[in-house]
Amino acid sequence: MKEAPEDLNDGLSRKERERSRHRQDILAAGEKIFAQKGYFNATIEEIAREAEFSVGTIYNFFSNKETLYQEIIRSIIETCYEDFQREIVPEPDPVLAVRLLNRLRIRQFERHQGLIHVVLENMPSGRFNPELMLSPEYQQYYESYFENLCAICARGRDQGIFSNEEPLLLALTLEGLLNTFAAYWLKKRAGGAITPEHIAILDRVTLRALGCEVRHP
């Protein structure tokens, strides 16, 4: 009878579910430590301690430090990407899409604090950083993301709402402002969170930069 509810768990046995949970624990511990210390200053031992596993167990799940790191980043990228696909892409109104993206990005910055810069630096619009080695397979996410972002901008432009510019330029504009303001506020905030006022500013700034006159700011 104990086995019955497993049908609800993606068809995984108890063993499999446990293994999957352990894997998640290690990823979470890794994200925490890498975010605190950076890739080179983090040690497997410390991650193991944080995950409450032994060093050897880490290696039962991930073949080496590099792989563990890439998996963590991959999961961040995937989560960010999926959020974008789910929350932003289906929105037909370009202005609303931008507003939603502003909110989403702020959330992503807040949630992934110490590692978001790795995601952003590997974007086409991110600064080249020789230390941050992302395997090329992540490129597909970035390309798809940018295509969708361009599509939104193209729609805005074609509807005469945004400037009559190449969509890619509009997308870069959006990215640049979004990331710069979010980074600035998160660095400055002394314990305080991002407020609705911040969001309002971000909406105003991004929309104006896209060439869209904003009424009541």
Next chain:
Amino acid sequence: MKEAPEDLNDGLSRKERERSRHRQDILAAGEKIFAQKGYFNATIEEIAREAEFSVGTIYNFFSNKETLYQEIIRSIIETCYEDFQREIVPEPDPVLAVRLLNRLRIRQFERHQGLIHVVLENMPSGRFNPELMLSPEYQQYYESYFENLCAICARGRDQGIFSNEEPLLLALTLEGLLNTFAAYWLKKRAGGAITPEHIAILDRVTLRALGCEVRHP
């Protein structure tokens, strides 16, 4: 009379000049290797090889790897800062100042490729990166830079040329666009340099984002 030619060399003796040159050579080698590999993957031995000195000589000039790195970054920051003070700050016309800044930043990106991200991430508008440890003394450059940038934006706003926004927001806008576009073009370029067309786009995008209607640049 032996002393005469020295008057032209900052009053330095040949020995002193040679020492200064060697120091520069090491800094140049360090910049090259750190830019290629990043701080942690660069080794003193490789830097020494690049500089055509022995390992020990590196340590005669810099007390450790960290110090060498900080000195390299410091010199980049200082150079960037001085260029800004000399070329941009004295310009009374806000629009022209922005155009000049666009050109300057592109040059800085091109010149310092692999390390410019360290400078930018330590700006108030840069992303938090636990790996990029700059000693707090550089803060003064950043503060002064931002103050000047805000002053330019304030002038533009007060003259009714830029949007009626807080100068700090205008400055962040400018920074965000500048760095995003420069990074994008430098990552994409397949050997090709930044062209005047790129600069024209940058002028158009930044000025529009600042709220300034541009006719035909």
Next chain:
Amino acid sequence: MKEAPEDLNDGLSRKERERSRHRQDILAAGEKIFAQKGYFNATIEEIAREAEFSVGTIYNFFSNKETLYQEIIRSIIETCYEDFQREIVPEPDPVLAVRLLNRLRIRQFERHQGLIHVVLENMPSGRFNPELMLSPEYQQYYESYFENLCAICARGRDQGIFSNEEPLLLALTLEGLLNTFAAYWLKKRAGGAITPEHIAILDRVTLRALGCEVRHP
């Protein structure tokens, strides 16, 4: 029932006992190499080779060379101190106590050959040696040792057996003679061990110096 045999091993598991044995092996190897070469000429690599472990393993047990050295010296000091407390202190007869101390010290010299000088030079009666850095925590052993030694001398004096001198002076006298003769014989001996004749001489010399007339020892 599996637990039964462990009760006989200080309650340590096999793993723990093995770890403890390895630690002892490293300490022994360290004592041997440090004794042969001295602190600065000994290398961790050589100690590791002697202990039949890798370099890294040494560092799993001791955080650095200095600590390893101090632990070795500490264990010698503790052993010497405990022997003294067990064998000498309880002896009520001052003359017999001195005789026993003579024998004990000779044994200690023989057993710790190359490192006994570190112990002795950190005694209040030892020569100042800037190279021999013992952490101050060992002071307590020395103080306690000297107090006990003084107590023995005081008893001998009060019983009219030793000279009517300050006990401290008697203790220093004893120390000086003990160490000087032991050192001399151990340096000179060409393979030969310390003989009963040597001990007899030591008894005669020390007791006479303490002011105690010896008949036929």
Next chain:
Amino acid sequence: MKEAPEDLNDGLSRKERERSRHRQDILAAGEKIFAQKGYFNATIEEIAREAEFSVGTIYNFFSNKETLYQEIIRSIIETCYEDFQREIVPEPDPVLAVRLLNRLRIRQFERHQGLIHVVLENMPSGRFNPELMLSPEYQQYYESYFENLCAICARGRDQGIFSNEEPLLLALTLEGLLNTFAAYWLKKRAGGAITPEHIAILDRVTLRALGCEVRHP
């Protein structure tokens, strides 16, 4: 005319005298630094700084660090030996000779503080120290010193003043007490020097240990 006085300078030219003086300066600087830090922690650079010469100049006078050290120790040994030959050996009265030796040794301890232990550890009665490598040529000084010391003790014994023991044992006794008390007082003294009272104690202790009854202590 300036050259005339040189006849009084061992027939050395000004050049030669200057060179000799520089050599002495380096030896003095070396003694100071080696005494402070010990052989391994002292650096040639620091000695050069103390001597107010460059590193290269040190090597013009001494072929390497080891040699410089040995020369310093040699000069201490020679000085100590010569003082002994001059002040103690000619004294016919054994008791007075011991008293004079006590005073001399205290002076030597005071003068050579940080390096006297090197001299003493290389005596036949000194503790074996693997770190202190004295070239075997110094052995002659030690042998001659001990022979003379034994001769004094033999005289005292033959005159019925000292115990009827082997002179070598008497000599070791003397050495042991002398060095132990001197070391103790020098370690303990809080700025205060060795006083006449200390000397009186030393006389009493050494003479009693040699079997010589002392009247008014």
Next chain:
DNA sequence: AATGAATGAGTATTCATTCAT
């Protein structure tokens, strides 16, 4: 002779990775 910059062999230490239990 005096200088001090350059050299590079020598070593302590770290830490990702392995593997026997």
Next chain:
DNA sequence: TATGAATGAATACTCATTCAT
């Protein structure tokens, strides 16, 4: 599977010694 002790390659850093000026 989980463990954690053992491994050893990699590297920063030191400092005695050399040598061109």
